[in-house]
Amino acid sequence: MSIQWFPGHMTSARKKAAETMAVTDVVIEVVDARLPAASSNPLVHELRAFRQRACLKVLNKADLADPQVTRQWLEHFRRQDGLLAVAVSCRRPGDVARLPALCRQLAPHRGDNTKPLRMMIMGIPNVGKSTLMNVLLKRKLAQVGDEPAVTKMQQTSQIDLRHSLTDTPGLLWPKIEHPSDGLMLAASHAIGRNAMVDDDVAIFLAGVLLARYPALLAARYALPAAVLDGSDAVAVIEGIAQRRGFRRRGGEVDFAKAATVLLQDYRDGLLGRITLETPLTRLAMLDASRATTVAGSDERGSDDAPVAGPPATTKDLSALTTT
């Protein structure tokens, strides 16, 4: 099953990125440290591979991610060719200051006064590209905000005589193949509220928390043991509604309100440091997806069966970047 969600304006952003790639030495690909694979954009890979440009993969927002899992992801990415990977938080400028030197390692022929090192920051929406640009420039040049598609146009500036930097609008790709990737992107607010149903995203998030971070759920919401010991993600959200006294007019629990609170708490880092996928959970997801595809094609035989449409969670795909 694949999800189609490629808003129109991204076509021109992609074209412009391809043009700038021609005059770029190193791509700084910013991903979200809480979902490093789901937030890795295959379009970025495609565009830079076409021009054979080196890549520094930056796992940003590391302050919000589980440090142990971040280490696993760095090991995972560092095994890939032509790639340097590093975890940073833009809240710690010292982390970010190391990046130009790492980029120079990737393009040793550039970075002097006659041939400045040209770096382009790329990635999906809302991962902190513009914030990174501002931290590197040590001034607030680019507009930032906790919602997707804040940056609408490329912007280039000199860090110093030896380094130039281009910030780009967040890019998504036409087909998000795995539904769990779409849900992780929505949970981290890389895609807007109009593209996915909040309740579904919150149920997915509650399921991950229940499986991997029950202690953090317990600490924030004081849920009953029966909920924390179980595997019912819906019960987690109902539990939050009950604990917080969220009720609708007729007296029943206000599920939607609790779902929104859970999502916002997660986005604000109020639950603690949480990573939604590990290299192992990713591998298991990919294996399961492959098995389903093989089983599906066996069942269909040689018939030209119709491709499955987007899941029921998808609302208005054209409004992907609207919050």
Ligand SMILES: Nc1nc2c(ncn2[C@@H]2O[C@H](COP(=O)(O)OP(=O)(O)OP(=O)(O)O)[C@@H](O)[C@H]2O)c(=O)[nH]1
């Ligand atoms: N906690 C935390 N928040 C961050 C970090 N970096 C950026 N942010 C926040 O993430 C949000 C998005 O930042 P932006 O820099 O606007 O993201 P962007 O990738 O440029 O987004 P688009 O322009 O929409 O593609 C803002 O609220 C930032 O303050 C970080 O390292 N840690």
Ligand SMILES: [Mg+2]
């Ligand atoms: Mg931006």
